[in-house]
Amino acid sequence: MSHPSSPVPPPSSAPSRTVFSRNSYAEVLRIGQILRKETVGGALLVAAAVIALIWANSPASGGYFALRDFTIGYEPWHLDLSLGAWAADGLLAIFFFLVGLELKREFIAGDLRQPSKSVVPVAAAVGGVVLPALIYALVNFGSPGTLRGWAIPTATDIAFAVAVLAIIGSHLPSALRIFLLTLAVVDDLLAITIIAVFYTSDLQPVPLLLALIPLGLYTFLAQKYRRFFGVKAGAAWLILLPLGVMVWALVHASGIHATVAGVLLGFAVPVLRSQASGGPAAGPGLAEVFEHRFRPLSAGIAVPVFAFFSAGVAVGGWEGLGSALGSPVAVGIILALVLGKPLGILGTTWLLTKATKARLDESFKWIDILGVAILAGIGFTVSLLVAELSFGHGSVHDDHAKVGILAASLLAALLATVVLRTRNRHYREAEEDEKIDSDHDGIPDVYQQDSGG
Incomplete structure (x- = not known):
């Protein structure tokens, strides 16, 4: 007698991991505020660079270079620097302070603390650093004098990139905007690490060791700021800022590029909201206070002023160009930024999804990732800085590097515009879906559905 056959269940398969799924609504709001400020900063950056180029190639070019090379500062402390050097060493330290702070917030308090969300953008950023460096090195392999610039095409300029998005009217979804920001921040951290390791000359151990004293005190006071400054963090920066300046001055005197101090100071700031005695944290935390005070200074003054003093290069007419x-x-530089960056980012992302059997979120296609990867080829601010460190300010190779950076950034912006504009209708529809709040609770429905709410 045969037993009735029971139905055979279909083979079970674990759900594949989704790449570029929506982040939390709180993270989307926070990143949106940052990118809005960077958009304004990007417009100022582009304007400053254009003014510098026009002035440097005008009959009044002597005035531009005299202003850039005008020296001011206290010589006994080795701070008698040109205005261009003050912009590169001093103002960019503010920019890198925010890079360190943002990276720490993302990985400690943000959505990227989840490995499932951080592995793709971090790996893509690494791919977007390694491949451009290799391409540049291959082109300049036979010339030791120019090979030193291998790190120039490693960074992404987020301010320039989001300014391009604003100009073309792209409705890029929040997940891709966060991906772009993460790429840029990780790129910048890798670039500053490269600067510290490969572009340090004549290291002076004594100032470097002395810098640990104010840095340690700064870190201690920052971590314990509620004990010393009460539940409100507004007054803390009045004490911490002088300590930060001391760290910067000593790192500068040590021979390590002073912008490294900015990253270290950013890492020292607590990003988790602690509790006041007897209740929840009152008022904004120290990270929020610093973000509020220094982001406009960085985007509106520091980076545009640096661009003004660094982008001005006399090309010598069409023949010189x-x-x-x-x-x-x-x-x-052009091949590395326009081809190497997108190939490194897109290729690493694709390999990672195949290796982990992950899949793209159904809202996106690979052309969307390609568009963002091309946009990441806009390497401007940090690339100009590395060019000056590689070849020396005002040298022939430095001038050629600046021309390459400007040309590559413009070309990457144009190519990204073509790719992203083809998908703008889809992005606009996705943006409208993300605004629907049928229960009027202040949180769009798609974010509640994604979280199971």
Whole structure:
């Protein structure tokens, strides 16, 4: 007698991990505020660079270079620097302070504290650093004098990139905007690490060791700021700022590029909201206070002023421009940023999804990732800084590098515009869906559905 056969269940398979799924609504709001400020900063940055280029190639160019090279500062402390050097060493330290602070917030308090959300953008950023460096090195392999600039095309300029998004009217979804910001921040951290390791000359151990004293005190007071300054963090920066300046001055005197101090100071700031005695945290935390005070200063003054003093290069007419664009330095930078960046980012993301059997969120296609990867080829602020460190301010190779950076950034912006504009209708529909709040509780429905609410 045969037993009735029981139905055979279909083979079970674990659900595949989704890449570029929506972040939490709180994270989307926070990142949106940052990008709005960077959009304004990006417009100022582009305007400053254009003014510098026009002035440097005008009959009044002597005035521009005299202003850039005007020296001011206290010589006994080795701070008698040109205005261009003050912008690179001093003002950019503010920019890198925010890079360190933002990276720490993302990985300690933000959505990227979840490995499932952080692994893709971090790996993509690494791919977007390694491949451009290799391409530049291959182009300049036979020239030791220009090979030193291998790190120039490693960084992404987030302010320039989001300014392009604003100009083309792209409705890029929040998940891709956060991906772009994370790429840029990780890129900048890798770039500053490269600067500290490979571009430090004549290291002075004594100032470096002395810098640990104010840095340690700064870290201690920042971590314990509620004990010393009460539940409100507004007054803490009045004490911490002088300590930060001391750290910056000593790191500068040590021979390590002073912008490294900015990253260290950003890492020292607590990003988790602690509790006041007897109740929840009152008022904004120290990270929020610093973000509020220094983000406008960085985006509105520090980065545009640096761009003004660094982007001005006398190309010498069309003949000089053609000669600069044909140099191995410029060719290596253009190929690295326009081809290497997107290939490194897109290729690493694709390999990671295949290796982990993950899939793209159903809202996106690979062309969307390609568009963001091309946009990440806009390497401006940090690339200009690395070029100056590689070849020396005002040298022929430095001028060629600047021409290459400007050309590559413009080309990347145009190519990204073409790709992203083709998907703008889809982005606009997705943006409208993310605004629907049928229960009027202040949180769009899609974020509650994603969280199971």
